[in-house]
Amino acid sequence: MNKTLFKQTSKSNWIIGVIIFTVMMMYLSIIISMFDPENMEGIMAMLETMPQELMAAMGLTELGVTLTSFVVSYYYGFLVIMFPMIYSIIVANRLIAAHVERGSMAYLLATPNSRLEIVITQALFLILSITVLFLFVFLAGIIFSEILFPGHLEIGSFLLVNLITLLLFYAVSGISFFFSCLFNTTRKSLAFGAGVPVAFFVLDMLSNVRDQYSWIGNFSLFSLSDPLRIVEGDAVISISIVVPLLIALMTYTAGIIIFNRKDLPI
Amino acid sequence: MSIIQVENVTKIYKSGKGIFDISFSVDQGEVFGYLGPNGAGKTTTIRQLMGFTNVDQGRCLIRGMDTRLQAEEIQKFVGYIPGEIAFFNNMTGKQFLDFISQMRKQAKSRTAELVTRFELDVKPKISKMSKGMKQKVALTAAFMHDPEIYILDEPTSGLDPLMQKTFIELILEEKKRGKTILMSSHSFEEVERTSDRAGVIREGRLVALEDVNSLKAAQRKAFIVTVVSSGEVELLQNSNLEISRITGNQVEIIISSNYDEFIRVLTKCSVKGLDVLNQNLEQAFMKYYGREAEKNE
Numbered sequence: 001m002n003k004t005l006f007k008q009t010s011k012s013n014w015i016i017g018v019i020i021f022t023v024m025m026m027y028l029s030i031i032i033s034m035f036d037p038e039n040m041e042g043i044m045a046m047l048e049t050m051p052q053e054l055m056a057a058m059g060l061t062e063l064g065v066t067l068t069s070f071v072v073s074y075y076y077g078f079l080v081i082m083f084p085m086i087y088s089i090i091v092a093n094r095l096i097a098a099h100v101e102r103g104s105m106a107y108l109l110a111t112p113n114s115r116l117e118i119v120i121t122q123a124l125f126l127i128l129s130i131t132v133l134f135l136f137v138f139l140a141g142i143i144f145s146e147i148l149f150p151g152h153l154e155i156g157s158f159l160l161v162n163l164i165t166l167l168l169f170y171a172v173s174g175i176s177f178f179f180s181c182l183f184n185t186t187r188k189s190l191a192f193g194a195g196v197p198v199a200f201f202v203l204d205m206l207s208n209v210r211d212q213y214s215w216i217g218n219f220s221l222f223s224l225s226d227p228l229r230i231v232e233g234d235a236v237i238s239i240s241i242v243v244p245l246l247i248a249l250m251t252y253t254a255g256i257i258i259f260n261r262k263d264l265p266i
Numbered sequence: 267m268s269i270i271q272v273e274n275v276t277k278i279y280k281s282g283k284g285i286f287d288i289s290f291s292v293d294q295g296e297v298f299g300y301l302g303p304n305g306a307g308k309t310t311t312i313r314q315l316m317g318f319t320n321v322d323q324g325r326c327l328i329r330g331m332d333t334r335l336q337a338e339e340i341q342k343f344v345g346y347i348p349g350e351i352a353f354f355n356n357m358t359g360k361q362f363l364d365f366i367s368q369m370r371k372q373a374k375s376r377t378a379e380l381v382t383r384f385e386l387d388v389k390p391k392i393s394k395m396s397k398g399m400k401q402k403v404a405l406t407a408a409f410m411h412d413p414e415i416y417i418l419d420e421p422t423s424g425l426d427p428l429m430q431k432t433f434i435e436l437i438l439e440e441k442k443r444g445k446t447i448l449m450s451s452h453s454f455e456e457v458e459r460t461s462d463r464a465g466v467i468r469e470g471r472l473v474a475l476e477d478v479n480s481l482k483a484a485q486r487k488a489f490i491v492t493v494v495s496s497g498e499v500e501l502l503q504n505s506n507l508e509i510s511r512i513t514g515n516q517v518e519i520i521i522s523s524n525y526d527e528f529i530r531v532l533t534k535c536s537v538k539g540l541d542v543l544n545q546n547l548e549q550a551f552m553k554y555y556g557r558e559a560e561k562n563e
Contacts, residue, residue: 004368012356103352107407109318110346111369114338263319266348 002113002121009125013091017129020087024079025140031074032144035067037152057205067145067152069231072161076227081201084133084169089194091129092176095122096259097189106266119181119259123252126173131166138162157231164225164240171221171244172197174251181255184265197221221247267294269415269446270315275324277310285310285470287324292448292463297441299457299464299478300450303547303555307470308450309349312419315448316346328415341370345408349419349450351400359388359395359403366407377410383432397424405433409440416440416447422456434459452547454485466554473554485550486522491532492539493517505531518543 036042047055096119099105108118138159145153176193183189200221207217217223225240270292278284285307292298302308313319314326317337326333328340353362363377381388384402392403401424408416422430437447437460451457457464457478464481466474474481493499493515502517503509507528511518515538521528532540548555 002369004365008354008365012354103348103350104354106316106318106346106348106352107354107366108369109337110316110341110344110348111366112338112341112371113369117338261320264313266313266318266352 001124002117005108005113005118005121006125009095009122010129013094013125013129016087016090017133020083021133021136024083024137027079028071028075028137028140029144032067032071032141032148034074035070035149035152037067037149053209056209066154067149068154068158069228071141071145071153072158072231073228076161076165080137080165081204081222084130085172085197085201087133088126088130088169088173088176089190089197092126092173092180093186093189093193095126095177096180096255097183097186097193100184100264100266101186103266105264109264109266115260116256119256123177123256126177127170127252130169130173134162134166134169154231160237161227161230164230164237165227167241167244167248168221168225170248171251172200174248174255178251178255178258181259268292269294269296269329270298270448271327272311272315273324273326275311275314275326276322277314277319278322279310283307283470284322285314285467288467288470288472289324290465290472290475292446294446295441295444296463297437297447297449297461299461300448300467301452301454301457301464301547302450302467303452306467308467309419310470311467312349312417312448312450315417343414345411345413345416345418347404347408347418347421349423351397351404351424353392353400353403356391356393358391359386359399362392362403363388363407363410367410370411372411375410376412377406380406380409383436384429398426398429401425402429409436414445416445416449418447418449420450420452422451422453430456454481454547454550458482466551468554474551481551483523484554486520486545487550488543488545489519489521489528490539490541490543491517491519491535491537493535494538498535501535502531507531 096105099108109115141158141162142153142155175196179193179196180189183192200219203216203220204222207214207220207223221244224243230237230240268291272288272290275288276284276286278286283305288307288311290298300308300311310319314321315328315333317334317340320334328344331340333340354365357365367375367377380386384405386399386402386406388403392400395403401421405421408418408421422433425433434456437449440447441460447460449457449460458481461478463475463477465472466481474484488510491502493502496515499512499515499517502519503512505527507524508520509517510520519528
C-alpha cells in the first residue's frame with residue numbers, strides 16, 4: 001500500500017463519507033426516538049395507515065417489540081442498505097475509472113509505483129472507509145439508544161447485525177470496484193457499478209412485497225441476510241457470512257488483476 | 267549505447283488505427299524528435315514506452331528493461347509529460363507538485379528553480395489555471411526530480427512563444443548534461459532547434475528516420491512574393507521555380523533546397539513583398555505525406 005496515495009485519496013473522498021454518515025445519523029436518531037416501549041401498538045397503527053406494499057417493500061411488515069429488533073427491522077432493512085450503497089457506487093467509480101478517464105492516472109503511473117500497488121491502495125481505501133462508516137453507525141446506534149432508552153439495546157446481537165451488513169457491503173463495493181477497474185469511462189463504470197447493486201436492491205424490495213414474489217429474492221445479494229431473523233437468532237448465519245465474503249474476494253481480486261493487465265488509454 | 271529501444275512494435279486498436287511495425291532507438295545523450303500530425307500514432311508509441319498499454323507484437327526497452335513489465339523500476343529515472351493535460355481535482359499547483367514528489371519518494375528537488383524559470387504561480391488551484399499555466403505545471407513535474415531520461419509528448423502545446431523559447435533552452439541545457447530525450451511534436455521548427463535525429467510517423471508507420479539536417483533538406487517552404495507587374499509574374503512562371511498559386515500579382519513559390527536559384531530569379535523582378543507562409547507538417551514534408559497534404563489543400 002502507498003501511504004501518500006492513501007492520504008490523497010482520503011482527502012478527496014472524505015466529504016462524501018461525512019455527508020452519507022450525517023444523513024444516516026439523522027434517520028437513526030429519528031427511528032430510535034420513535035421507539036416507545038409502552039406503546040408499540042401506536043406505532044403499529046400509524047404504520048398501518050401507510051400503503052402496505054410500500055411498507056412491505058421496505059421490509060417493514062413485522063416490527064420487533066424490543067428496541068433492538070425495532071431498530072434493526074426499521075433501519076437495517078432499507079436505509080442501511082441504500083446510503084452505504086450510494087457511497088460505494090460514487091467512491092468506487094472515483095477511485096479508478098475517473099482517474100483513467102480524466103488522465104490523472106498517467107501521473108500516478110509515471111511515478112515509481114507499480115500498477116498493482118496503486119490499485120491495491122485504492123481498493124484498501126474503499127474497504128477501510130466502509131468499515132469505518134459501519135463502525136460509526138454501530139457506535140452511534142449504541143450512543144443514541146443509551147441516551148434515550150438506557151439498557152434496552154442488546155449490544156451483542158446489534159453488533160452481529162452490523163457485522164453481517166458490513167460483509168454484505170464488502171461484496172457490494174467489490175462489484176462497483178470491479179466495474180471501475182474494468183471500464184475506462186465513468187459512464188460505463190457507473191452504468192454497471194451502480195446498475196448491478198441497484199438491481200439487487202430492487203429485486204430485494206420486490207421479493208418483500210408479496211409472499212408469491214419471495215422467490216425473486218433468490219436473485220438478490222441483499223436477501224442473503226435477514227437482519228430481524230439474525231436478532232431473533234433463527235437465521236442461517238453461515239450463508240450470510242460466506243457468500244458475501246466470497247463475492248467480495250472474487251470481485252476485488254478480479255478488479256485488481258484486470259487493472260494490472262489492461263491497456264490504459266491515458 | 268541505446269537507452270530507448272523500440273523494436274518492431276505493433277499495436278492496433280479496435281478502430282483499426284494504431285502503430286505498425288515501428289522500430290527506432292535513442293542513444294545516450296541524444297535528443298530524438300518524434301514528428302507527425304495529430305492522430306499519426308505518436309502518443310500510441312509513447313504509451314508503450316510508459317508501459318500504459320500492452321504491445322501486440324515487438325517490444326519496447328528502456329535501459330534494457332521491458333517498459334510494460336518493469337515500469338515501476340524505469341520510472342525512477344524517467345521524466346514524463348502526457349500529451350493531454352490532466353491533473354487531480356481540487357489541488358493547487360504546489361499541492362500537486364508536492365504530491366508527485368512524495369509519490370516519487372524524491373530526495374533532491376529543483377522545483378523552486380523551475381518554478382522561477384517558468385514564471386509559474388503555484389498558489390492557485392490547477393483547475394482555475396490557463397492552458398499555458400497547466401502545461402508549465404506539467405513541465406515542472408517532469409523535470410523536478412532531475413531524471414536521466416525524458417519522454418515528452420508534445421511538451422510545448424499551450425505555451426506562448428516566449429515560454430517555448432525558455433523550454434527549448436532548457437532542453438538544450440539538459441542535452442549538454444548528457445540526458446537522453448525523446449520528444450514528440452507536430453512542429454518541425456521545434457524539432458529542428460533541439461533534436462539530433464528525428465523519426466517521421468504517418469498513419470502509424472515510420473516513414474523516415476534521419477538526422478535532422480537531412481530532414482531539413484527535404485523540408486519545403488512556401489514563400490509569397492508580391493511583384494509589380496503581370497510581366498514579372500510571367501517571368502517567375504517561366505523560371506524553374508515551383509509555383510503553387512497565383513493571385514493577381516502575388517505568387518506562391520515552393521522552395522526546398524534551391525534557395526540560390528530563388529534569389530537569382532527574384533533579383534530580376536522588383537519585389538514589393540516577401541512573406542513566408544506557415545505550413546503544417548504534411549505540407550512541409552510532401553515527400554512523406556504526399557496524399558494527406560493534397561487532402562488538406
